[in-house]
Amino acid sequence: MATVEKLKTEDQFSAGGVAYRKLDGRLEIAIILTEPERRWQLPKGMIDEGEMSEQAAQREVREEAGIETELIRPLDHTEYWYVGNYDGERKRFHKRVAWFLMKYMSGDVADHDHEVAEARWVTVREALDLLVFKNEREVVAQAVKLIESL
Numbered sequence: 001m002a003t004v005e006k007l008k009t010e011d012q013f014s015a016g017g018v019a020y021r022k023l024d025g026r027l028e029i030a031i032i033l034t035e036p037e038r039r040w041q042l043p044k045g046m047i048d049e050g051e052m053s054e055q056a057a058q059r060e061v062r063e064e065a066g067i068e069t070e071l072i073r074p075l076d077h078t079e080y081w082y083v084g085n086y087d088g089e090r091k092r093f094h095k096r097v098a099w100f101l102m103k104y105m106s107g108d109v110a111d112h113d114h115e116v117a118e119a120r121w122v123t124v125r126e127a128l129d130l131l132v133f134k135n136e137r138e139v140v141a142q143a144v145k146l147i148e149s150l
Contacts, residue, residue, distance in 0.1 A: 007083065007092040014097045015057035016044020018143035019069050021104035021121065027147060029127040029140060030065040030109060033118040040130040042139065043119075044097055053098040061102060065119045066111030069102035072150075075142055078135040099139045101146055 019030040032043050043064035047056040054071055061069055079096045086093075109119040122130065124144055131137050 009092045012093050012095040013047045014044050015047050015053040016042050017057045017061045017100045017102040019061050019102040028121040032064050032116045035117045039132040042136045057100045063113045064116050066109050067107035068105045070105050072101040075099040075101050101143050
């Protein structure tokens with residue numbers, strides 16, 4: 001009989017944003033291509049000690065997508081499980097992400113950090129087609145409804 005590996009579980013808390021702009025009457029969303037996985041995602045990252053989730057979301061959008069934003073309002077929270085290596089140890093992670101709607105203020109998506117292969121502005125349809133994770137597509141759909149009501 002095969003033995004089942006018992007993994008330590010670690011909680012992770014992240015924050016991210018659906019950053020949007022309107023260009024020539026068209027709604028666009030900022031998305032990122034991660035390294036080394038090469039998958040399209042919304043910008044997000046770990047909340048630093050002493051940091052509020054709103055601050056972390058704006059910082060991560062600035063770092064990963066290269067843009068400054070105005071925080072409009074909270075969106076949904078998502079959570080999921082995954083297994084990965086951390087500090088040389090294989091662990092199970094329970095990740096919770098606080099999402100925020102953010103309006104583009106300034107900056108250029110070309111100014112993203114080294115952890116990101118590419119950041120770009122895309123239409124809502126393109127975002128929904130490119131984003132790998134269902135929960136992120138759902139957050140974008142929620143954001144679009146809010147933007148339309150503003």
